[in-house]
Every structure is written in structure tokens, then in C-alpha cells.
Amino acid sequence: MSDRIEVLKTYKTYIGGKFPRSESARTYKVKDSKDNIIANACRCTRKDVRDSLTAARSAFPGWRNRSAYNRGQILYRTAEMLEGRKDQFVKELTNTGFNEKNAGRETETAIDRLIYYAGWTDKYQQVFGTVNPVASAHFNFSNPEPTGIVGIVAPESSPLAGLVSMIAPVIAGGNSCVVLASQANPLPAISFGEVLHASDVPGGVVNILSGYSDEMLPHLSSHMDLNAIWNTISNKKTRKQIDENGALNIKRVLHTVNHIWLDDENHNPYYILEFQEIKTTWHPVGN
């Protein structure tokens, strides 16, 4: 029995709730710390970026209109599923160079972040919404609404906890997103797609691409249907390019570089607020 051949996993992408291969059918090698090939990951291109945006846009209205309670339940479900597959993720992380302890922390942090933001889905509106005492005879209130589609450039160094710390506040707030996974270590991200898929997160709310960021990022950051972009790449040239592409359609651009993603500093509701639009409504008050 010990001669059994292990079934290897094919890592694909996660777009629109499905797991297609890259449109280009190209792959690149993901290696472990000893330079052994552990998987072929999809080397996504601009067409995959395009398809992800389409999927994200069509998923947005439905996700935005889910009740806050329901979004919270789904995020909680995601945490449950991740907890159940903890060993798998620890293994994927140790395969790529994390030691056992750090792989465990990375995974547990990811789970806890999901729980944390699951609890925020029906509270941030109360923290960040206001009733405004205007001087005229009107009732006036402001409430946060999701900005739309957020591009997420996930951190290289923290392929699961960092990734989840970014996805969770974005979708907790009702946005949909297109995620560029860690280039060197995309496997946990793709596996996380499976967790999302199994957790009732509607298809298209989160789309995860692997590949070379310099091939995908220009097409993502310049996309006219992208409303915001959250970047973790610290390279100045890349940042500037993201900013410049942001100016094409006034994207909300957030750079969080050199973060220690496991720190508690990185879970707070202000990350939800970064991708919310404050909408203010007026109505007369009279007979």
C-alpha cells in the first residue's frame, strides 16, 4: 500500500464561481524552498483579467443587495470551511517554505480574520453611517455603500493571511473583487477559491488569478470598469503605474506596503470603509 502514487492537484484559476484554466493555457512553475517543482500554476493574461472583471461586475448587484446578515453568515461559513481544511493549507504553506509554526499562524490568522469581518458586515454601517442634523426642514442621513469592483494585489510574503485580510473587508462591505495572488506562492490563494466556492459566496464575487503581476497588473489597474485598487507591491515604478492608471477613471487607490499581515493592526473596520462610498440622502419633513 505504501507504493500508492499520490494524486497531484491541478491548480487552476477561480473566475465567476468556476475553475477555468487560463485563457492562454500557459502555466508557470511553482517551486518549493528546495527548488523542486510542486505545481504548475496558471499564468493568467489580460484576457483572464477581462473575464474576471465581467464576472465581478455581474456578481456585484446581487452581492451588494444581499442582507448584511446574510453576508455575515457566508463569511462565517467561509471561516468554518477554512478551519475544516486547515491541514491542507498548512501543508501547502510548508511545501513552499513556511515552517510548521508559521504555516499554522498564517492559516489561523486567515480564519480569524474571516470571523472578524463576518461580524462587521452588519455593524460598520452603524459605526460609519450618520444622521445629519441639517438646518432646513429635511431628514438627512449618510450611509456607506460599496464602491463596486476592487482590484486586489495580494502580498507576496503572506500568501494566505495577507490575501484573506484583503479579501474579507472588501467583500464584507458588499464589493466584488479581482485578486492577483502572490506570484511566487499562489497555491493557497487558488485553494482558498475552493473554500469560497464551497461556502455559498456567489460566483464572481471573488475572482482569483495567478501569474506574473507585471503581465496582469497593467490591464487590471487600467481597466475602466474597476472602481478601486488595493496594492501591496512596494516597487515605486509599479506603484506609480497603478496610480497613473487609477487616474484614467478616478479609481480609489490604496497602497499598503511592507505590512506585517499577521499583526492585529491589520484587522479593523477602516479597511471596510476604504472601499465604501458615503451616500447622503435628503428628504423633506412636513405634513
Next chain:
Amino acid sequence: MQEQIKYDYLTNYPIDEVGVEERVARLNSRSIKKESKIQALKLALSMIDLTTLEGKDSPGKVIQLCRKALQPHSELPGLPSVAAVCVYPTMVPVAKKELEASDVKVASVSTAFPAGMVKLSAKLEDTRFAIEQGADEIDMVISRGEFLKGNYNFVFDEIAAVKDACGDVHLKVILETGELGTLENVRKASFLAIHAGADFIKTSTGKISPAATQPVTLVMLEAIRDHYLETGKMIGMKPAGGIRKAKQAIQYLVLVKETLGAAWLTPEWFRFGASSLTNDLLMQIVKQESGIYQCTDYFSND
């Protein structure tokens, strides 16, 4: 045949009160100066239904009022007379005799003014009596209790019956808007009165507070406008009660001018139900012409 009615006056016509108040405030920001002010003051004077409606009214008081109506201010002989004198039915003959040789009309309240809490036959009797006594115009009240109950047909039929009793005599229908509660009710009552035969619609008896207000008047003017655009038929408007100052009167005229236009800026289509307004208009006219601020001692208090 019956005029063609393309909408049902009973359907709700949404009105936003804050919006109406904002519109009134904006109209009130019109600054009426110089010639246009003098013109407005004289126009307002000519539109007054000089009114006395008190239990203690006497022939002497009515005669005095009629003289004021004919010659508002002897020091300024060129002034217009007021539009009408408005009195209780029993005082109509007194007024009629005083005003015989003039264009000043005699208006009489009727239908058990101000509450109208009698049966229809008594209201009709009241109306016929006033007309027999010589009234040129009848100011009736609607049954507000029935209206608020939703008994619109009752109110309609009453108005129609009174109009029938009036014949050619002009009928002004008092909605008593201070008791109707909402502007939507004002709009509904306006249409109801217009369709039942009113020649004029009038805000108030003057016995209930609030009496005429500008938001209420604006809503009634808009009802008149919409009816005109739908049917081509003009209806008159009379705010009554609470209009004491020249400045207020001018604000009302601005409401008329910018809602209905020039055609309504005549005593034929617009009246003020008022008494003390007269002297304030006169003081302002004298001030405009002399440049000197005036004192009430110099204006007859009738």
C-alpha cells in the same frame, strides 16, 4: 352638456409641504420697489372685499364701511374704490343703498356662516334671502366635518345646490382651510368646489386660526391654474383673514402673478377678504408718493 373632465378631482394629488413653503419663501424674496410698488398697492386696494362680520354689526357701522369703500382716503382723490363690501345678510340692504351709484359690489356671507352647521334647506334659505336683499356675491362655507369624513358627494351636492340658488350671482366657496389640516385636502377641496360650481374659491371665514396663509393660497392658485389649462375656464381666488399689512398683500399679488399670470391681476378674479389692510395700503401709498413715513392718526378708522 357637461364640460369635459379629464381627471377625477377625488384622486389624491401629492403635495409636498416643505416644497410649497420653499416656493413661497422664494416668491417672497421678490423685491417690489418704486413704480411697481405703487402699482401693486393701488391694485391691492382695488381688490379688497372690505369686511365686517360681527354679531355687533350695526347699520351705522356698515354705512361707515361703505363710505370708506367708496373713498378710501379723501386726501388722495385719484385712488380706486375697493372691490366690494362684505357683510351678513341682514346688513345687505344697508350696504346696497349706500353703494347704489357705484361699482362697488355687495357681498354677503350665507349658508349659516361661519360654521355652516345647519341643514341644507336652511342654507338655501339663507342664500335666497341674501340675494333677495340685493347681494351681488355670495360667500358660502363648505361642510368641513363632512369633507373630513370623506363624504365628498355630500359637500359637492351642497355647493351645487347653493350655486343653483345663486343663479347669476357670483358664488365664492369658503374652504376654511384652517380646518382641513393638510395641503392635499386644500387641493382636493379646491377641485371639489370648482367642479361643483364655484366662481371663486376662498380660504377662510376669518373666524378660525390659521386663516389665509400663503402656502394654502399657492396650492389653491395652482388648482385654479390646472383647471384653467384643462378646461379653459377661469376661477377666482380670495384669501381672507390675517392679511393686515401692505407688504403681505404685495406678496400675495406676486403669488398670483407668477402662478396664474396677468389675467388674474384684477378685482374680477382676485380679492382680499380684509379690513385693516386698507389703511396700511393707504399709508404706504401716501409714503411712496410723499417720501414721508405715515402715522395711523391721519387715516380714518372705519
Next chain:
Amino acid sequence: MMSDFSNTTQQNEDQVNGSEKPTSPNSGLRLDFSSFWEYSDAPESKDHVEIRDRYEHFIGGTFTEPVKGRYMKSYNPADEEVIAEFAEGTSGDVDSAVKAARKAFGKWSKIQPKERGKYIYRLARMIQERSREFAVIESIDGGKPIRESRDVDVPLAAAHFFYYAGWADKLEYAFPGRKAEPLGVCGQIIPWNFPLLMLAWKIAPALATGNTVVLKPAETTPLTALKFAELCRDAGLPDGVVNIVTGAGQTGSSIVSHPDIDKIAFTGSTAVGKIIQKLLAGTTKKYTLELGGKGPNIIFEDAPLDQAVEGVVNAIFFNQGHVCCAGSRLLVQESVADKFIQKLRDRMETLIVGDPLDKNTDIGAINSKEQYERILKYLEIGRQEGATIYQGNNSLPEKGYFCKPTIFTNVSQSNRIVKEEIFGPVLTIQTFRTPDEAIEKANNTPYGLAGGVWTDKGAKIFKTGAEVRTGVLWSNTYNKFDPASPFGGFKESGLGREGGLHGLYPYVNLKQT
């Protein structure tokens, strides 16, 4: 009457699905608003107003001559006469202003917040005290009717300072779990449509949070900002806390590019906003952008129609239509469209176009020759696109830049006049049949600043309001502003909010407590 009636019946019988609605037999009736009782002139007095012939920059608490010695002219758009000269700022001037602001920042950010608040309260009060003077200058310099500068711009500007003054010593309650720290020196660039009010929107929250500012007013309307500089001096505000540098686009560009500025706040067109965002690429400067719009104003058949007419007038003819959040696209439900448009046309007849200083003027002068020509160009484009133009019979003064209130019907989403921001008293009118169609049309634009919804039905307000993607939603009203009320856009209409608690965010760094 009888024959009319039978005709109508005949029409009804002959009707097929999709044919035109029968018009009222009295559709020829018109109201006459002009033939009797014209309002006499009612000019606001301007003899109490002091305007110097020439203004310098206000840097470090003193009026300072421009380094290059160049001056520009500000014109009165109502008579095309020069009102005053003002300094043309170059990079040297901007640099001195930034240095002064940087120097002042150290002290200003550290004085007791309650004392900082008191300075801002002083500014609020002094604007109130000199409100009429500010209003008159605003109308002379920018062309807006005195009724608006007197009743809207200036009181709101004062209210804005009053509102944010109170925040100065209460910031620890604004951001749960976070400590707010000022950013440093803020570069602020404001437009010509609400010169003093936009100044207030920019300066009040910046000062309240402990920042210092370098502000550039627009080149066609610099005067109230310079009067405000005098007021800062009179209020004893520490030197360098507020610096005003005048000039045109080049001056603004110097501010955006200055390396020692921590934050840029810009209000203006989306085109310029994109340029600024691009200029800021690769820097760590924070920025907020308040940009253009093409606001949808949706009238449902169950709306309070007469108030909605007034709302449309406020939405598009307020401030000559020079309003980024103007309701420039009217979407009216087909069943009430004819009636509504008739009411709107009648209302347009009573709008008085003319001398901005006349108290009865509803629509003043177009702000500048350039803008005037731009509007005329769009009127021509509308005609060429086959739209039906309607203008009131309003009389216009002989001199100055004036435009009649204008509506275009027979337009579609693909027309330029429907897609592009005209920034003038020009409304396009489209009809719709179902709520979904209205929402679809409302959102079919890259803009998302503001919109209106008119219906008497509460449920429909909330549903439509949630679906229309704009930062401000006026339901059963339009173009209302208040310092406590956040303002700002979705999508290409900008980023960040001004006003209210949310208006504090763009001026602070939030640190963990």
C-alpha cells in the same frame, strides 16, 4: 363642446397600440406672465463695498507682491468691465506660501484644540458680520444673482466654519478606536462656481483638524478669497495658517507638484481631476477630488408635481447651472411627461434673467466669456443632434454673458448633450415607463455625484435611492446643502467627502490608540 367630445371619442376608437397620446382639447391655452405689472429694478446697493484696484497674494499673514510681478484681471461677467487686478502666482510664490504654511504648521497643529476652534469660530462670525459685502462682491465677480449669494453662498460659508470650529476639540469622538493627526500642509484648488463657499468647504475642516493651507481660488473669481484673507488678518489668525495664492491653471499645477505639500484637495472638472490624480502618481500625497456630474433627476408619475417643477428649476437653473451636482438630466415618467413639461415651461417664463445685483434676478450672468462660448457650443451641438430646443421668452441684457434657461427634448442617451457636463442652464429631458428603465438611464454614465428622485411613495424612494449610484440623493427636493451633510461622488465624480463628520477624514491620519 359636443363636436370636440365626439372627435376625441373617434380618436380613441382609432387608436392603435403605440400611437401618440391624445392631447388636451385645450392644449393651446397659455398663461400670460409678462403683460402686466413688471417688477421695477431693485438693485442691491454696492456703495458699502470696498474693492481695491489691485490685490497681491496673501502669504504668511501679509499681502505679498508676486515674485515675477505679473498681474491678471478679474472681469464682471455682467458688464465685461475690469473689477480689479490680482497677482499671477508662479512656482516661486507657491513655494513661499508652502514655506509659510509649513512654518505655521508646527505651532498651529500643537495649540490647544479648543483655542484652534475659537479662531475658526471667529472666522465664522466675521463672515456673518460682513455677509452683505461678501455677497455683493461674489455677485460682481462671478455673475451669480444676489439672491443666491446673499441667501445661499455666504450664509452657508459662515455655517461651514461654525460647524467645523466645533469639531476642533472633539476629534477623539469622531474616529472610534483611532487618534486623528493632522496631515501638514494642504494645497487646495477651488472652482469659480461657488468661490467663497468652496473656500469654506476646503479651509474649515483643514484648520479644524490642525492643518495649514495654501489655497488657490479660480482665476475668474479670486476676490472673495482675497477679502477672506483680510478677514484672517483681522481675526488675528496666526500668520501662515491660511495662505491665498492667486492665478490660473499653471499656479494650480505648481501647488499640485510642490514636494512639501501633504495633501491636495481639488474641486473642478473631471478632466482636470484626472490630470491632478496623474500628477500625484507615485507620491505619498493624500488627495480628495470633487469633480463633475451629469445628475439624473427622476420624476415618477406619483410625484408631487408642482414641487417637482420647482425642484427641477433648482436643480438646473440654480447658479446659472454652474453646479457640479446639477440635475441636468431630467427623467420623467411618460404618463405625466406632457403635463410636467408644460408646467416647467410656464415656470421658465417667470424666471428673470439679468443683472446679478438686482434682487429679483433668478438667473445671473454666465461666469466668463469662455464658459459662455462653451454653453453656446453645446446649444448648437444639441440642435445638430436633432434635439428639440425650447427657451423661455425671457429678455436678456444687451451687455454681458447671459443665457436663457433652456430645455432639450427629443434626446437620447447617446447624445452629447445628454452625456457631457455642460455646466450651464441647459436641461435635457427624457421619458421612461418603468422604475427599472429610469434607474438604468440614471446610472448609464461615468459620473455619480448627485441625483434626484420624486415620488410620494416612501418605498419607491428607498428602492430607487439605493439603486441610483450617486453620492448625494435628493428625494423630493434638489440642490440642498448643509455643513453637517457629507457631499461627494461615486465613480468619476470624485473621491472623498466634504461636509459632516465624513468631511474630517480627508484631513487626518488615523493612528491606533
